[in-house]
Amino acid sequence: MPTEPHEQFHNQNQSLERYTADDAPLRSATTDSGERQHSASRSSIKPLTVFAICIPLGYALKWALKDDEATASSGANGFVKYKLAKKEDISSTSSIFTLKPGQSSKIRTDDPATKRAITSAQFKQPQLQIARNYTLLPPIEDQDPQELRFLIRKERNGEVSGYLHRLSVGSDIEVRGLSAEYILPEQVNTVLFLAGGTGIAPAMQVADALAGGSHVHILWANRRREDCRGGASDTARPTRWNWDFSGWWSPFGLPSSDIGKKDDVWPPDASPIVSQLDSFKGRSPSESSKRHKTLVDYYVDEEGTLIQPNEILPLLRSAEKAADEHEHGKKLMFVSGPEGFINHWAGPKQWVNGREVQGPLGGVLSTLDLNDWEVVKL
Structure with a gap:
């Protein structure tokens, strides 16, 4: 899902596109009627002929634009x-x-x-x-x-x-x-989700769809604790590091935003996002799939914790063991968040024929032995 720092307009059906409330005035067939006539053939066009051509054309354009407005108001193809x-x-x-x-x-x-x-x-x-x-x-x-x-x-x-x-x-x-x-496949065995910042939103959609039916492990990275207050990691506590990750080389790809004040005080209770993530863990799996769980681990830049490449393979192996080895289904790894975060872990997406596509696997994940795990950039 495309990505925090860039206010670029694109969707699945249309590539880069700019909407205007009022399109540039339509040029009529008489645009050049004020120019000096240089040939007999041009001077022979009668004003009545031009009028006869333009009136039906104007009505056609009017009804076409009216149809577009109706479509937009209906929500079929418009806002x-x-x-x-x-x-x-x-x-x-x-x-x-x-x-x-x-x-x-x-x-x-x-x-x-x-x-x-x-x-x-x-x-x-x-x-x-x-x-x-x-x-x-x-x-x-x-x-x-x-x-x-x-x-x-x-x-x-x-x-x-x-x-x-x-x-x-x-x-x-x-x-x-x-x-x-x-679109999630019908059969999903297990999921590992690397989410940066508001990239947690697609992770929540996946957890909501699969909770209780597949093993889902989310690693959520944030710049500040206030973004995930109340969140407690389900597996081993992330390794603490002593250097600053806010520079240009951060996995987020951009310096931390200074919009918010660092001394803002937030209540100690869990944020609504953390509470909803916790609710997925409480879903009761069926008797035949009690090993299916939803796990969430939290990583915070200002606390000196960061998702490390050497954590990924053990987590993949652990997720494989947690899921039923007799079950069939895909093993999916999602990477979602700011562009820099996605590029760091999986390499950039690419534009092909006006559409954004996955592109080849790059970044940190391309250096790991992922076996049959499918990587999806969101």
């Missing part, structure tokens, strides 16, 4: 208006945005095609006419089924994220979706 119902601060830089549909059409969240998909929606910044994808959070208990929830970080110079964080509750937000970023 629809939602209301910002709630904005819950998670840290000094991140908030959960809860959206409710307006009086018109709404995004369909019960489409069978997205039942096992990691999904995202596009948010439009109307002043600049650009948009960005954000991954949907899985629903919480008692959530209105029509509501949409997103974890969004305010990035320095982030044109879309900055706009969203400036909105007050009750504001209109234009949203389009849902887009399927990855």
Whole structure:
């Protein structure tokens, strides 16, 4: 799922694209009618002929644009208006945005095609006419089924994220979706998920879909404890290091954001994100698959902890043992988060024929013996 620091607009169906509320004025067939006529053939075109041609063309364009507007308002291929119902601060830089549909059409969240998909929606910044994808959070208990929830970080110079964080509750937000970023196979044996920052959102979708039915182990890296307050690691405590990881060579690929103040004090209770992650662990597996668990380990830059390459292979072997060796299914490793985080672990994605594709495996993971594990960059 594409990635925090970049407010670039793209989706699965269309490559880079810029939306405008009012397209540049359409040039009519008489654009050059004020120019001096240089040939008899051009001067022979009568004004009445031009008028006869342009009127039907104008009506055709009008109805075409009207059809486009109807499509957009229906939500089939365009943006629809939602209301910002709630904005819950998670840290000094991140908030959960809860959206409710307006009086018109709404995004369909019960489409069978997205039942096992990691999904995202596009948010439009109307002043600049650009948009960005954000991954949907899985629903919480008692959530209105029509509501949409997103974890969004305010990035320095982030044109879309900055706009969203400036909105007050009750504001209109234009949203389009849902887009399927990855569809989970029907049979998944075990999952190891490397998540950086708000890359935890797709990890939560995977955990929600597979909890109790597959072994899922999430390694979540953050710059600050406030982003994952209350989170306690399920396996061995991460190794503590004594140097600073906030430089350009950090796995996040960018210096830590200075938007939030480091002396902000947050309550000691678990954040809503950590609480929801804990809820996946409580899912009761069937008697035949009691070994299926959801595990989460937390890594925090300011505490000097960092996911180490030498941890990965033991975790893969442990995950393989934890899953039923007699079960069939894929072994999936996901990498999600800022672009620098993904590049560090799995190498960059690539653009081919206007579409973003996985590209070859690179980064740290390309140096490890992964056997039959499939790596997916989100």
